[in-house]
Amino acid sequence: xxxxxxxxxxxxxxxxxxxxxxxxxxxxxxxxxxxxxxxxxxxxxxxxxxxxxxxxxxxxxxxxxxxxxxxxxxxxxxxxxxxxxxxxxxxxxxxxxxxxxxxxxxxxxxxxxxxxxxxxxxxxxxxxxxxxxxxxxxxxxxxxxxxxxxxxxxxxxxxxxxxxxxxxxxxxxxxxxxxxxxxxxxxxxxxxxxxxxxxxxxxxxxxxxxxxxxxxxxxxxxxxxxxxxxxxxxxxxxxxxxxxxxxxxxxxxxxxxxxxxxxxxxxxxxxxxxxxxxxxxxxxxxxxxxxxxxxxxxxxxxxxxxxxxxxxxxxxxxxxxxxxxxxxxxxxxxxxxxxxxxxxxxxxxxxxxxxxxxxxxxxxxxxxxxxxxxxxxxxxxxxxxxxxxxxxxxxxxxxxxxxxxxxxxxxxxxxxxxxxxxxxxxxxxxxxxxxxxxxxxxxxxxxxxxxxxxxxxxxxxxxxxxxxxxxxxxxxxxxxxxxxxxxxxxxxxxxxxxxxxxxxxxxxxxxxxxxxxxxxxxxxxxxxxxxxxxxxxxxxxxxxxxxxxxxxxxxxxxxxxxxxxxxxxxxxxxxxxxxxxxxxxxxxxxxxxxxxxxxxxxxxxxxxxxxxxxxxxxxxxxxxxxxxxxxxxxxxxxxxxxxxxxxxxxxxxxxxxxxxxxxxxxxxxxxxxxxxxxxxxxxxxxxxxxxxxxxxxxxxxxxxxxxxxxxxxxxxxxxxxxxxx
Numbered sequence: 011x012x013x014x015x016x017x018x019x020x021x022x023x024x025x026x027x028x029x030x031x032x033x034x035x036x037x038x039x040x041x042x043x044x045x046x047x048x049x050x051x052x053x054x055x056x057x058x059x060x061x062x063x064x065x066x067x068x069x070x071x072x073x074x075x076x077x078x079x080x081x082x083x084x085x086x087x088x089x090x091x092x093x094x095x096x097x098x099x100x101x102x103x104x105x106x107x108x109x110x111x112x113x114x115x116x117x118x119x120x121x122x123x124x125x126x127x128x129x130x131x132x133x134x135x136x137x138x139x140x141x142x143x144x145x146x147x148x149x150x151x152x153x154x155x156x157x158x159x160x161x162x163x164x165x166x167x168x169x170x171x172x173x174x175x176x177x178x179x180x181x182x183x184x185x186x187x188x189x190x191x192x193x194x195x196x197x198x199x200x201x202x203x204x205x206x207x208x209x210x211x212x213x214x215x216x217x218x219x220x221x222x223x224x225x226x227x228x229x230x231x232x233x234x235x236x237x238x239x240x241x242x243x244x245x246x247x248x249x250x251x252x253x254x255x256x257x258x259x260x261x262x263x264x265x266x267x268x269x270x271x272x273x274x275x276x277x278x279x280x281x282x283x284x285x286x287x288x289x290x291x292x293x294x295x296x297x298x299x300x301x302x303x304x305x306x307x308x309x310x311x312x313x314x315x316x317x318x319x320x321x322x323x324x325x326x327x328x329x330x331x332x333x334x335x336x337x338x339x340x341x342x343x344x345x346x347x348x349x350x351x352x353x354x355x356x357x358x359x360x361x362x363x364x365x366x367x368x369x370x371x372x373x374x375x376x377x378x379x380x381x382x383x384x385x386x387x388x389x390x391x392x393x394x395x396x397x398x399x400x401x402x403x404x405x406x407x408x409x410x411x412x413x414x415x416x417x418x419x420x421x422x423x424x425x426x427x428x429x430x431x432x433x434x435x436x437x438x439x440x441x442x443x444x445x446x447x448x449x450x451x452x453x454x455x456x457x458x459x460x461x462x463x464x465x466x467x468x469x470x471x472x473x474x475x476x477x478x479x480x481x482x483x484x485x486x487x488x489x490x491x492x493x494x495x496x497x498x499x500x501x502x503x504x505x506x507x508x509x510x511x512x513x514x515x516x517x518x519x520x521x522x523x524x525x526x527x528x529x530x531x532x533x534x535x536x537x538x539x540x541x542x543x544x545x546x547x548x549x550x551x552x553x554x555x556x557x558x559x560x561x562x563x564x565x566x567x568x569x570x571x572x573x574x575x576x577x578x579x580x581x582x583x584x585x586x587x588x589x590x591x592x593x594x595x596x597x598x599x600x601x602x603x604x605x606x607x608x609x610x611x612x613x614x615x616x617x618x619x620x621x622x623x624x625x626x627x628x629x630x631x632x633x634x635x636x637x638x639x640x641x642x643x644x645x646x647x648x649x650x651x652x653x654x655x656x657x658x659x660x661x662x663x664x665x666x667x668x669x670x671x672x673x674x675x676x677x678x679x680x681x682x683x684x685x686x687x688x689x690x691x692x693x694x695x696x697x698x699x700x701x702x703x704x705x706x707x708x709x710x711x712x713x714x715x716x717x718x719x720x721x722x723x724x725x726x727x728x729x730x731x732x733x734x735x
Contacts, residue, residue, distance in 0.1 A: 015086030017070050018103040021063040022152050028059025028145035036138025049137040053128035056141035060148050064117035071110045079592040098229050104158035107590050112155040115375045119292035120148050122553035126383050127284035129549040147173035151293040159232040160209050170294045171198045178281040190280035197274035201264015208257030215243045240307040255315045266298025269326040272349045273655050279341040283386030290348040291379035296371050302359040313453045320360030324460040327353025331470035336648025339396045340385045343478050354438050361457045363441035365587040369570045373430035376560035377421035384415035391543040398481040400490045405483040407543035412483050414554035419479050421561040423472040424614040430561050433570045439464045440606045469613035476621025486627040491539045572603045
């Protein structure tokens with residue numbers, strides 16, 4: 011297993027090395043080789059810094075698969091990171107079935123996004139800085155999933171939050187980007203507050219349960235030592251264990267954009283499209299689902315927390331689907347779709363089907379990365395216009411993009427048998443509607459309702475995704491050629507990065523460069539009525555093709571097909587479940603696969619039919635037009651997130667004001683009061699004795715004589731007392 015340990019360090023080290031090379035030498039290479047060649051060279055270097063770890067991850071996974079179920083765990087330690095009298099925290103990595111599944115997703119999908127970004131960002135003057143952040147993002151995500159203790163989890167967790175801030179705000183001159191980056195960072199700090207409290211509380215509880223080990227300075231924060239003690243912790247301190255799990259879930263809510271902490275994710279669309287794909291599909295938003303799976307030995311012992319997880323996941327899934335109907339920005343539709351799909355994953359974890367949550371992480375990584383990169387190809391072809399009201403009939407101009415996005419649409423819509431999304435949704439919703447728990451338990455009563463609501467969300471998903479495809483690709487009017495009052499044609503440009511200036515610059519823009527860059531953003535490469543959309547280059551459509559293959563049978567049939575389907579192809583049923591949790595076994599379902607797939611298929615058909623007959627080949631009606639005052643009340647409310655974003659944002663501001671006022675009072679009357687009191691007391695003592703500080707030698711001599719006389723008098727007093735005795 012020594013070879014596996016070495017491979018793990020290479021998996022983590024290569025993206026980190028890529029980050030350092032991009033940061034230190036990126037600008038120099040671009041200046042030396044020339045703008046175009048230098049950017050291409052650095053882009054491919056960043057790609058291989060992620061692709062090679064993917065190859066190594068495949069090798070590690072093959073090695074684990076060759077071992078017996080109970081032996082699929084390899085740990086390796088580089089050095090002791092923290093060593094105290096009662097605690098050792100090594101810098102250690104862990105290869106098990108969960109960590110390697112996540113590593114394959116992060117590096118596999120991540121490398122495709124890197125390839126795509128080479129051309130998409132090819133004319134960006136900040137090219138090396140972009141890939142610096144991108145490689146660092148991958149490195150921190152790998153640290154999060156491969157680390158073998160709570161401390162390394164925390165570092166990776168905070169690291170991906172930092173990188174998301176840097177990437178969302180990559181175009182930091184634009185106020186919208188800066189605000190979106192700040193919103194993501196601040197909202198995630200709320201979740202991270204919960205994570206920090208949960209980690210500390212859990213550490214304290216484990217410390218109380220493992221006094222013998224702690225006395226000898228053992229690795230009691232490492233998963234292989236900590237997780238087997240969860241039953242003891244819950245048995246001894248059920249209330250504190252409940253709050254520890256609840257705080258950990260709050261952390262997961264922030265990273266995985268669960269209600270009400272979802273508000274940062276749609277605004278994150280202000281960043282470059284490859285960033286959107288990386289955050290939504292392969293890295294950051296899946297961290298919460300990974301955390302629930304990693305800490306499943308704790309969560310599965312606390313039905314009260316499971317109830318909260320299921321309720322929050324259900325609300326998030328339904329809310330994201332409803333809001334998506336009101337969006338006209340193609341990336342915003344996909345953003346709320348991600349929010350909704352993350353809700354599915356949390357429903358799975360809440361009902362104890364942790365493997366199904368990871369299954370949907372895998373399938374979602376394929377079809378959502380494909381949707382975002384496909385949307386990026388559309389935006390690229392349309393001079394970076396993102397409003398679908400300026401699209402139409404694009405299937406004629408960009409057939410490769412349409413074909414791959416069609417596969418992703420079919421997968422997320424839940425078309426059965428051929429596409430991955432149907433399998434993972436069936437696994438989640440089947441686990442929910444068939445879940446009963448202990449007799450009379452609240453989670454047993456709530457879970458089936460969550461499953462049935464999930465089927466309703468599946469119908470909504472098929473409807474709004476069909477709407478997106480029809481508005482973008484359907485034959486009919488080419489709306490960018492039409493003059494609409496309020497339309498964003500002739501001068502609008504969301505984020506033009508195909509600049510004409512190739513002069514290199516430093517890691518950040520100077521003020522003069524920022525001013526000239528602002529002009530480029532405002533006027534360069536605007537969409538005009540004469541515009542002819544063109545297919546993207548091979549560096550951009552090749553990743554789409556690979557992702558499309560993954561979004562079909564590859565990720566669905568081979569990983570999670572139920573027995574009824576797997577037997578037809580001679581495959582093992584629920585392969586991913588047996589890989590992740592071999593000891594769990596299959597739970598018999600009162601509602602079988604045939605009924606579930608029929609209900610799911612009916613939901614998909616109804617949703618697709620609504621979208622098709624409402625939007626195919628038709629002109630924009632009043633409910634989709636440029637005058638939003640003519641929209642229906644529901645559409646306007648959905649576009650504005652039903653007022654929730656403003657409510658939560660203002661609420662956070664007001665809460666911050668209250669906290670600030672309390673902190674100000676505490677600072678003034680408690681902290682400053684103590685300081686002032688210390689000064690008053692000191693000044694009093696100083697005032698009492700300052701009369702002796704005259705500056706005259708004769709005065710000091712007199713005081714010395716008085717002191718000597720006092721000592722002599724005291725000595726005589728003691729001698730007299732002894733003589734009398």
